[in-house]
Amino acid sequence: MDVAIKQVSKLYPGKVRALDGVTLNIGTGTFGLLGPNGAGKTTLMRLVATLDVPTRGEITVGGIDCRRRPAEVRRLLGYLPQSFAAFRRLTAYEFLDYVGLLKGLDGPRRRRDIERMLELVGLTGAARARAGTFSGGMLQRLGIAQALLGDPALLIVDEPTAGLDPEERVRFRNLLAELGKDRTVILSTHIVADVERACRELALLAAGRVVFRGEPSELAALAAGAVWEVEVDEGTYERTRLSHQVVSAVSTGGGRFRLRVVGESPPPGAAGPATPTLEDGYMAVMRRQQRAQQAAG
Amino acid sequence: MRRQLALLGREARLMLGWGFLCFLVVAGFALAVGLSSVEHERRTLAAVDPGMARALAERVGVRMGELLMPLAALVASTHAVVLDRENGVGEVVRTAARWRPGVPLRRVLVAWAAFLAAIPVVLAVPPLLMGIDLGLGRMILAPLAPAAFLTGLALAVSAWLGSYVTGLAAAGMVWVSDLMRPGVLTGPLYLFQAGQPLADLNLQANRLLLVGAGAVLIALALGLYDRRA
The missing domain is CATH 3.40.50.300 (P-loop containing nucleotide triphosphate hydrolases)
Structure with a gap:
């Protein structure tokens, strides 16, 4: 149908x-x-x-x-x-x-x-x-x-x-x-x-x-090269939230967090690239949309 | 045909509740009170002129029936156009129904079937228990036209504003207005011409107008049900 x-x-x-x-x-x-x-x-x-x-x-x-x-x-x-x-x-x-x-x-x-x-x-x-x-x-x-x-x-x-x-x-x-x-x-x-x-x-x-x-795999692929994983302290986490789209943040103890972020450039800290998921692709597209809207008005 | 009957059965289950039944009991009780208020006069008359005594009781019966029974029709049928919305089932019913106006139409039919079945029972039982002999014909016919008009008015307002309370309030306002100041608000659509007649109003024309206006308003409500999201 x-x-x-x-x-x-x-x-x-x-x-x-x-x-x-x-x-x-x-x-x-x-x-x-x-x-x-x-x-x-x-x-x-x-x-x-x-x-x-x-x-x-x-x-x-x-x-x-x-x-x-x-x-x-x-x-x-x-x-x-x-x-x-x-x-x-x-x-x-x-x-x-x-x-x-x-x-x-x-x-x-x-x-x-x-x-x-x-x-x-x-x-x-x-x-x-x-x-x-x-x-x-x-x-x-x-x-x-x-x-x-x-x-x-x-x-x-x-x-x-x-x-x-x-x-x-x-x-x-x-x-x-x-x-x-x-x-x-x-x-x-x-x-x-x-x-x-x-x-x-x-x-x-x-x-x-x-x-x-x-x-779904095509949407995930849109975030290829733009997904990062990094372990940071609380202060860096706050800075990362402003500069990148944080997909997940897991507390690892001692005031440190393991982050999964989406952004064109790596976040602060020793960040490594990660394999994108559908959620990352979704976040990447939505981030681009938001930026386009901000630029437009 | 069997499917339609089954649907009517389901609609009856949804539409008719204790409220309707309670109202009928109250209406029957009120009729008994009305009849007992003229009982002494009726008995006195019965000793000299049984025909006059019977006419007196009938006049009270017609007046009480015309006053109270249209409200029973209202209680039974006002939810017809907003029942789904009130239950949060509106979108399901509207996408499942093949012909959308058929949904409230069936509900109005069910409500009126219950109302028509209730009229003779409610109006006959009190005189029977009180041992009063009177003809039921006029008593049964008197409430039909005002009931049709009030039902149509309540349904149209409910469908327009999406709330049965506003429909009920609009119909109730007209009813109270005609009770307090007969015919001032309604003019030729005066509700109580059979039991409490106005001198310059023809009963047949008044009844035809009430039924016609009621039918138009019901049709309007069915149309609004189809259009209102």
């Missing part, structure tokens, strides 16, 4: 520009949409999910225009919003049944689908419990179950691992990667590790624009 986003801009009242000429073509597989908070990821997800319409540009899903034929697009998609909730007075089974009914699934298929989804997300034992009693992780699993009902060709998940414990997060990532084998999954997140483990391709959004598009 191809998703084509052509020159899409979205302006909110007060001339707030959430998206600015975004163009992306997304095919089968798990596609990551990465970016800081406020980059426009959720806005883009909402436009593809037909929850809003772009101010300019066009979005098609499988060749169907999201603005002109939204109901047809909705037949193809499953959506897990950023802050998922369920009707508190319904049980997990009843909630999925309700969503299945809204999606137009008929009796036997709906029941079969619900049971399969409950098993897939590990909620079979809690099927008769009210959603109001669920923990954050259980709710999130219920959210992915409702999104998958009806076997949608396009699955949109917005910040799905936020609030999950590490074990649930790993499980969730694996599930998303698995789902991406035979459908299009768009995973929007600001957690780099989620994209690194689950996505074949990604786009990096910043201030409403696509600033990178490619494979």
